[in-house]
Amino acid sequence: MQALTRATSKVHDPIALFIAGAGNAVLIAGLMAVLGDTIEELNELARIYEVLELYPAMAQEMKAVADLRNEAGEEFTLDERNRLSIAYKHKTGQLRSAWRTTMEMIPSARNETTAELIRKVQNQLKEEIVADCHAVIKMLEKQNIGADEAGIFLIKMRGDYFRYLAEVDLDNSKFREEAGSAYEEASKLANELLPSTHSVRLGLALNHSVFLYEIVGDKTQARQLAKSALDGALQNFTKADEKQQEVTFILQLLRDNLTLWAANEDEEENDQVTVCHIDSRNLNKT
Numbered sequence: 172m173q174a175l176t177r178a179t180s181k182v183h184d185p186i187a188l189f190i191a192g193a194g195n196a197v198l199i200a201g202l203m204a205v206l207g208d209t210i211e212e213l214n215e216l217a218r219i220y221e222v223l224e225l226y227p228a229m230a231q232e233m234k235a236v237a238d239l240r241n242e243a244g245e246e247f248t249l250d251e252r253n254r255l256s257i258a259y260k261h262k263t264g265q266l267r268s269a270w271r272t273t274m275e276m277i278p279s280a281r282n283e284t285t286a287e288l289i290r291k292v293q294n295q296l297k298e299e300i301v302a303d304c305h306a307v308i309k310m311l312e313k314q315n316i317g318a319d320e321a322g323i324f325l326i327k328m329r330g331d332y333f334r335y336l337a338e339v340d341l342d343n344s345k346f347r348e349e350a351g352s353a354y355e356e357a358s359k360l361a362n363e364l365l366p367s368t369h370s371v372r373l374g375l376a377l378n379h380s381v382f383l384y385e386i387v388g389d390k391t392q393a394r395q396l397a398k399s400a401l402d403g404a405l406q407n408f409t410k411a412d413e414k415q416q417e418v419t420f421i422l423q424l425l426r427d428n429l430t431l432w433a434a435n436e437d438e439e440e441n442d443q444v445t446v447c448h449i450d451s452r453n454l455n456k457t
Contacts, residue, residue, distance in 0.1 A: 210239050217254050226261035233258045241313035256328060263303045270296040297339045304332040318360055320371060326357040327375045334382050347386055354379040367403035373421040376400030394432055401425040
């Protein structure tokens with residue numbers, strides 16, 4: 172295979188140029204991420220940044236890897252696929268967590284000036300999330316996705332990033348529809364091709380059920396999907412599966428979600444009973 176190399180370009184930002192002193196670096200969240208010239212260097216740098224838990228820099232390396240693969244019409248290797256997922260999962264995950272926190276901060280802001288400042292931060296976070304999501308989706312669209320485990324992983328990933336877009340823009344039905352379509356396509360393939368204890372199939376069921384619960388609002392279907400995935404895996408669980416930390420971790424997440432959702436349902440039912448009781452008492456007084 173011919174070695175893939177990245178075309179270098181000069182840094183046009185004068186501040187970044189002053190810091191970098193060369194065109195082979197990118198300013199990321201205050202960190203100078205040095206981009207490799209070959210796909211081997213990019214992958215190695217991504218591994219280094221992963222160990223250092225510098226995920227924005229890792230994502231930059233993996234985007235360059237993806238661009239090279241897509242330009243050459245090549246598929247990601249297994250390691251590249253996993254590193255791409257890990258990099259953007261952590262990078263975008265931190266932004267999503269911060270965005271959700273701003274949603275909680277606004278109602279309790281001490282005054283309108285503070286609330287407006289929080290909204291500005293929230294909009295900045297949203298812009299970063301949207302940019303990351305579109306970048307990942309664009310990378311995935313250029314891959315030749317087949318009906319196999321790798322294809323299921325990438326289709327699931329597509330669903331995830333459309334779900335993240337839907338999270339920050341609930342009024343945009345396109346994002347919700349694209350996420351649902353990707354999850355359905357991946358689920359159909361996973362149920363046909365992968366065992367019930369496969370980590371990709373379980374991770375897909377986990378994320379799909381969260382999408383149904385949080386974005387679509389179909390709580391019944393979300394619980395049914397999560398329970399079916401959990402029960403199916405436990406019925407076929409073996410000692411070999413027990414040694415796979417990823418499998419046991421996803422199973423625990425499925426259990427946790429089902430427990431949480433059941434508790435939420437109980438609270439909602441109690442709230443309804445309370446409301447009915449208060450309404451009846453008020454009627455009796457009239």
